Amino acid sequence: MKKTPHASPAAAAFVLAAALLGAAAPAVARDNPVDPVSNPDKLDYRDVEARRPDFKEPFLRDGVVSRPERFREIKPGITQAQVLAVLGQALKQQRGALGTEWDYHFKFQMPQSANYLVCQYKVVFDDSQAVRSAVWRRRQCLDLLPR
Structure with missing residues (x-):
């Protein structure tokens, strides 16, 4: 007659605790972060999604250094041609709730660091194609701008 191995009481307790913690883990929020300082109109930004084969890529979102x-020049009232001269071609252009939106990804070097932060920036134009507003997705990016 063959003996069946039994798990130790400590291993069984560990498996039970892991199962209970996994069941009680909070769901990950997928909502767009809204910051009243950097994005007061609550404009929407597209998230990046990664699937297992994509993990080999070094960065899923990259930006132009x-x-x-430069961003002090982007003010309400300037034209699309002026925005192009300062920022270059937008990554994406679409119609949004407040007008035509141009989306950009920029990369800034962090202060006292060799690391970079990729920042999403949106310029919104009114019906006359003048800048209505320009906002950052995250406040960390706004905080990197000189005052």
Whole structure:
């Protein structure tokens, strides 16, 4: 007669605790973060989704390296041609709730660091194609701009 191995009481307790913790883990929120300072109109940004084969890529979202002082030139009332001259071609253009939206991804070097932060930036134009507003997805990006 063959003996069946039994798990130790400690291993059984570990498996039970892991199962209970897994069941009680909170769901991951997929909502767009809204920051009243950097994005007061609650404009929407597209998230990046990764599936297992995509993990081999070094970055899922990358941006053009930029100097933060350039963004002082983007003000309400300037034209699309002026925005193009300062920021270049938008990554994406679409119609949004407040008008035509141009989406950009920029990469800023972090202060006192060799690391970079990729920032999403949106310029919104009114019906006359003048800038209505320009907003950052996250406040960390707004905070990198010189005052």
